[in-house]
Amino acid sequence: xxxxxxxxxxxxxxxxxxxxxxxxxxxxxxxxxxxxxxxxxxxxxxxxxxxxxxxxxxxxxxxxxxxxxxxxxxxxxxxxxxxxxxxxxxxxxxxxxxxxxxxxxxxx
Amino acid sequence: xxxxxxxxxxxxxxxxxxxxxxxxxxxxxxxxxxxxxxxxxxxxxxxxxxxxxxxxxxxxxxxxxxxxxxxxxxxxxxxxxxxxxxxxxxxxxxxxxxxxxxxxxxxxxxxxxxxxxxxxxxxxxxxxxxxxxxxxxxxxxxxxxxxxxxxxxxxxxxxxxxxxxxxxxxxxxxxxxxxxxxxxxxxxxxxxxxxxxxxxxxxxxxxxxxxxxxxxxxxxxxxxxxxxxxxxxxxxxxxxxxxxxxxxxxxxxxxxxxxxxxxxxxxxxxxxxxxxxxxxxxxxxxxxxxxxxxxxxxxxxxxxxxxxxxxxxxxxxxxxxxxxxxxxxxxxxxxxxxxxxxxxxxxxxxxxxxxxxxxxxxxxxxxxxxxxxxxxxxxxxxxxxxxxxxxxxxxxxxxxxxxxxxxxxxxxxxxxxxxxxxxxxxxxxxxxxxxxxxxxxxxxxxxxxxxxxxxxxxxxxxxxxxxxxxxxxxxxxxxxxxxxxxxxxxxxxxxxxxxxxxxxxxxxxxxxxxxxxxxxxxxxxxxxxxxxxxxxxxxxxxxxxxxxxxxxxxxxxxxxxxxxxxxxxxxx
Numbered sequence: 001x002x003x004x005x006x007x008x009x010x011x012x013x014x015x016x017x018x019x020x021x022x023x024x025x026x027x028x029x030x031x032x033x034x035x036x037x038x039x040x041x042x043x044x045x046x047x048x049x050x051x052x053x054x055x056x057x058x059x060x061x062x063x064x065x066x067x068x069x070x071x072x073x074x075x076x077x078x079x080x081x082x083x084x085x086x087x088x089x090x091x092x093x094x095x096x097x098x099x100x101x102x103x104x105x106x107x108x
Numbered sequence: 109x110x111x112x113x114x115x116x117x118x119x120x121x122x123x124x125x126x127x128x129x130x131x132x133x134x135x136x137x138x139x140x141x142x143x144x145x146x147x148x149x150x151x152x153x154x155x156x157x158x159x160x161x162x163x164x165x166x167x168x169x170x171x172x173x174x175x176x177x178x179x180x181x182x183x184x185x186x187x188x189x190x191x192x193x194x195x196x197x198x199x200x201x202x203x204x205x206x207x208x209x210x211x212x213x214x215x216x217x218x219x220x221x222x223x224x225x226x227x228x229x230x231x232x233x234x235x236x237x238x239x240x241x242x243x244x245x246x247x248x249x250x251x252x253x254x255x256x257x258x259x260x261x262x263x264x265x266x267x268x269x270x271x272x273x274x275x276x277x278x279x280x281x282x283x284x285x286x287x288x289x290x291x292x293x294x295x296x297x298x299x300x301x302x303x304x305x306x307x308x309x310x311x312x313x314x315x316x317x318x319x320x321x322x323x324x325x326x327x328x329x330x331x332x333x334x335x336x337x338x339x340x341x342x343x344x345x346x347x348x349x350x351x352x353x354x355x356x357x358x359x360x361x362x363x364x365x366x367x368x369x370x371x372x373x374x375x376x377x378x379x380x381x382x383x384x385x386x387x388x389x390x391x392x393x394x395x396x397x398x399x400x401x402x403x404x405x406x407x408x409x410x411x412x413x414x415x416x417x418x419x420x421x422x423x424x425x426x427x428x429x430x431x432x433x434x435x436x437x438x439x440x441x442x443x444x445x446x447x448x449x450x451x452x453x454x455x456x457x458x459x460x461x462x463x464x465x466x467x468x469x470x471x472x473x474x475x476x477x478x479x480x481x482x483x484x485x486x487x488x489x490x491x492x493x494x495x496x497x498x499x500x501x502x503x504x505x506x507x508x509x510x511x512x513x514x515x516x517x518x519x520x521x522x523x524x525x526x527x528x529x530x531x532x533x534x535x536x537x538x539x540x541x542x543x544x545x546x547x548x549x550x551x552x553x554x555x556x557x558x559x560x561x562x563x564x565x566x567x568x569x570x571x572x573x574x575x576x577x578x579x580x581x582x583x584x585x586x587x588x589x590x591x592x593x594x595x596x597x598x599x600x601x602x603x604x605x606x607x608x609x610x611x612x613x614x615x616x617x618x619x620x621x622x623x624x625x626x627x628x629x630x631x632x633x634x635x636x637x638x639x640x641x642x643x644x645x646x647x648x649x650x651x652x653x654x655x656x657x658x659x660x661x662x663x664x665x666x667x668x669x670x671x672x673x674x675x676x677x678x679x680x
Contacts, residue, residue: 047317065176069264075169076266077340095604095668097678 152311158302162332163213163292164390165340172275175264178244180236186254187225194221195251198245199237238262269384271343273379273398277385280352284369290396294500302331330629335555337373342366345669347378353662358650363400363531369539369632369641372548398589401497404528406610409465410630411524414537416462417582418485421574424476427581431456431469438468440519445471462585463593467523474522483510488573497532497550535643542632542641544578546570587635595660602678607631609655627655629663
């Protein structure tokens, strides 16, 4: 009986010393695990955001290519000349040079 | 222990062993195979294409640009009735010619497609490359089973076949990759191509990237853009005029080059016959060679400008030095040199020799300077050397060493026969006179540009070949030649043009053809402060062999527009 009591007392002392420490360890473990889970979840969602951004980039690039192509078509001088001729514009056949003191139409 | 407990323990133990065995099977024996399968699902890698750079004119508008095109392919197991598919697609793959399509072409195309679709041993086959987006959209709307599309980068030319020889074209190399050939596309292929990138990462079943795992990215380096000196208005103008000139004078071929003599910048260059760089595959190889830089000719009398410059700079003659052999033909070895019109002027000075394009007078000048000094001057003018212009395919004809020259070689070289040059060599040499005696390297590209930087192509300061005084003297002679020489009837009054005609016989099989000529006119304006220098050459004009009646009027026809464009005013 005495020995058992002694053992129990020793156990009580042990647990009373170690209880606060183990509690701290468990708290730290909990914080570590939850932050790991949180970061992993965040990274996974970042992957989704990245995929969306890449899709947006591809779409914008395609729009840019389409607009560039339109600009490129419109900047064609040959097509502009052909259009001008179609509208009745012709190149002047003759050029007359005038002296600087010759009278020309001017704002009064 | 009671028997039931032993039995349960045994069952559990056997189950445990089975589990271990199964785990061993899947993780050890099948582990690698499963790992590879999993990797093929979540590993994602692709080559990131580098878009090809654009080629821009001097005003920043496009000469050649990236275009959108598609490869139409067939996934053969998913194709339905082959005949129906081929007949449906064939009209869309055939070129339209002025709105009408030949039935035979459609029939041929349908046969070609049927042949491709009947290949049993393939799962995937390319049906047509470089299909336009509008055609691709139409085919897509037809919802033909087994037909798919893959983006392809195409090259587009907004000015169609304009500047074809300057630009070159983009074809495929042996590995099936895009590669530039000839012209700027060939010369600057490396910088235009850029460098592809690479992306490797893990992704889930939906393709969403898993950022915690492997992620490797090499950013693609886009091809740079080339800003050229080419002026679109000048380029298109000279093309139209050359085409009309070829027709009017019945010439077999022709070349026109316009250059800024102060910078060496090529503002326009055209050669006929030409080709369409977008449809280069429809043309034979002979069309791709740029005559302006790759083919040589005997220049004839336009070469006299260089010989006279050399003699004046060497102080062996003055502009008023009298020619004492100009009274008649001159005998050189066993040959007799005559003037082009059998007219002889005993009182000619060397200025008259240029004005009248007197071959005998040039022999006099050549003898005065001597073959050694003449050879050195011509060498300094760049004769016999590549100009270094930034176009793929430049060549230089052979220029014999001075100790290999005979008396006849000296005589004939004095009036531009027995010596060969390319048009760009000739233009560059005479541009030296226009540039106060300093020779420059001709160039097409002014600067290269990326999205966030621009860099000028390094320009050399040039070397002095003749003195400024000599350049002015020769310019005055050329002005006189343009006003009062054999092409005076074409001269545009009031404009200070320095020019020279040249009619050269064509050597064929060791002798000169009696009738065939290369007619040329080279000139710059305004003479005192040139805005442009231009060379016009016509090969074998049928209407007249003489440059004064073919190349010269064509030169002035183009020049009238250039005077207006560059704001060159006539003198009072």
